[in-house]
Amino acid sequence: MNLYGAVDLSALASPRPPATGAGSPGGVPAQPGAGVPGEIVVRVTEATFGETVQRSTQVPVLVDLFSARSGASGQLSPVLENLAREYGGRFQLAQVDVDANPQIAAAFQVQSVPTVVAVIGGQPIPLFQGAYPEEQIRQVLDEVLRIAAQNGVTGVMVPTGEPQDEEPAEPPLPPLHAEALEAIERGDLDAAEDAYTRALKENPGDGEARAALLQVQLIRRVDSDDPEEVLAAAAGAAPGDVTAQLAAADVEAATGRFADAFARLVAVVRATAGDDREQARLRLLELFEIAGPTHPDVAPARRALASALY
Template sequence: MSNIPPTPAGLRGAVDLSSLVNRGTASPPAPASAAAAAPGGPGGAAAGVSDALVVPSLVVDVTDQTFQDVIELSMQVPVIVDLWAEWCGPCKQLSPVLERLAQEYDGRIVLAKVDVDANPQLTQAFQAQSIPTVAAVIGGRPLGLFVGALPEAEVRDVIEQVLQAAAQNGIAGRVQVADGAPDADAAAEPEPEPLPPHHQAAYDAIEQGDYTTAIAEYRTAIAQDPHDRMAVAGLAQVSLLDRLQGATADELRAAAAAAPTDPAAQLGVADLDISGGHVEDAFGRLLDVFPTVHGAEREAVRARLVEYFELVGADDPRVVAARRRLATLLY
C-alpha cells in the first residue's frame, strides 16, 4: 500500500511483552470450546453459539496482573488495547469510539482498556510514550497501531487491517458475551466531561477531515491559554495529520534519498518516521540536517523537532537526549 493514511495507523511491529506474558499469575479466561468463524464485515457469519468462546464482556479492563487473560483470548480473536488515562482529553474522545466499534463487530474483536497511571508495566511494554495509544494483540503477538484520537472512520479502517492480519495468522474466531453478564451497551457509563469549546470544535473538525479548521481552533485555545498542554499536543498531532494527507511513502522516501541535505525533503520523511513510531529515526534525521541549514530553514527544522517533542512526551528519554543534542547545536 503506497498511500500513507493521514494517521500514524500502520501495523508497525511487535512490542516485547515477554516480561508480562511469562508472569503466569492471572487466571485464564472463561472456559469454552474453540472458536471458528469465517472472516467478514461486522455483520459477517458468526460461529455457532456452541462453538463461541464465552467472555464476560466485549470491553474489559485489564491490569499488569491480569494481562495474561488478553494473551489467552488473543489466540481466538484479535484484542484491541486502549491505553488511556482519566486526565487525558483525547482519550475521552477516542475511548467511546473504540467501545462502540467493539460492540458493532459483534464478537470478532475484544477491547481491552489499560489505565496507564495504574499499570506502569503495560504502559512500558506497549511503549506508550503519549496517550491515547492503541495496539492489538493477535495470537499472543502485540502490534502497535496508532497514537492520538482519530476519526471513527479511520479507526474502523485500522480494525479492518487488524482483522485481515489476524485471519492471515489463523485467528478468525468470534466470542460470545455470557448470558446475564454486564456488557458495554447495558452498563451505565458516566457521561464524559465536556471538552473546552475550542478543543471540541477542533475534534469535530478532525472528524470531518478538516485539519485546517482544527489547527486554527487549537491555535486559538493556545492564544487564550499558553499553558494549555492539551491544546499544544492536539495542535502537534493535527499538524502532522495535515502534512501527511495525500502524501505517499514512496514519494517522501525517494525525495529524501535524492536530496539528503534538503531540509524540506528531510522534514517530509521525518513526518513519515514519527507517524510510524520510528521516533529515534525522526529525531536523528532532523538533528543531522540542523547544522547544515541557516535562517528560516534552520528555524523550520527546530520548530518541527519541538513539535515532535510534544507528540512523544517531555519525559521520554529519547526526547531528553534529543533536546540535549539540539541545545548543543544551538549554542
C-alpha cells in the same frame, strides 16, 4: 515499528471500523476506553482469529506467533504473558501456534519464530522477531499503546467474571476543544485548526490545545503525500536538503516513529546553518510537543539537539 508494507489480513477477517466517537481520528489521542470482556491471554486458531481481529477495534492485540519446536519461543512467550497481566489488560495477548495454524502464519508472512505483531483497528504492525529482552519489549509495548490511543483503540480487557469498575464521569471538554474534535470527526481539518487557534488566543497557556493544533497541522502536511515516496526521496537527498528531510520527518512522526524523525532533524541541524538550521530546529521542537514530554525518545533527542547547536 513500520506501518508500511503491513500484511493483508482480509483473507482471515474483515474488521469493523471503530464505532463513531470511540476515538479521535487523525492522530489526536483519545481518552482511556471502557472495559472489554474477555481474557487477557488467549490461544487463537484459524477458526477464532476473525474474532481477534474484530477485538482489535476495541483493544490493541499483541500476536505471539510461536512454535513448540522453537527454544526462543519458549523463552519469549512466558515474558509476554507476564507483561500482558502486568499491563492490566491494556492489550490482549493472542498466542498462535504456527504449526497448527499455517494460514495465520502465511497471512503474517512469518519467516521465523517467534514473531510478534500488533493488530490495531484491524491493521497489523510488524514488531520484532526472536526472544527480545524484557526491557526492550516494554518500550515496544508503550509505543504500541501510544499508537493505539492515537487511533481511538483504548479499551481494557476485563477477564470474564471479574466486576467492571464503573467508569468515572469525564469532565466536559472546553467549548473550543469540543468544536475542534467535532471538526476532526467530520474530516474538516481547516475548522479544527481554526478552533484550536482560537482556543490558544483565549488561553495562550493551553498546552493541550497547542499540542493538538500541531498534530492537526502535521496531519495536513502529510495528508496528500505517498509516505514511501517521501521517505525514498529523503534517502536519496543530502542531509542538508531541508525540504526533503522535513517531509520525511513528518511522515515518520505521523506514523509513530518519533525516534527516527528526531534523529533525522538533528542531522539536518548539524548539516545546515542560518534559516535552514532554524527551520529544522523549530520543526523538531514542534515534534517534541506532539510526542509529549514523557515520550522516552524526547529527552535523548533534546540532548542531541543541544549538542548539535552548541
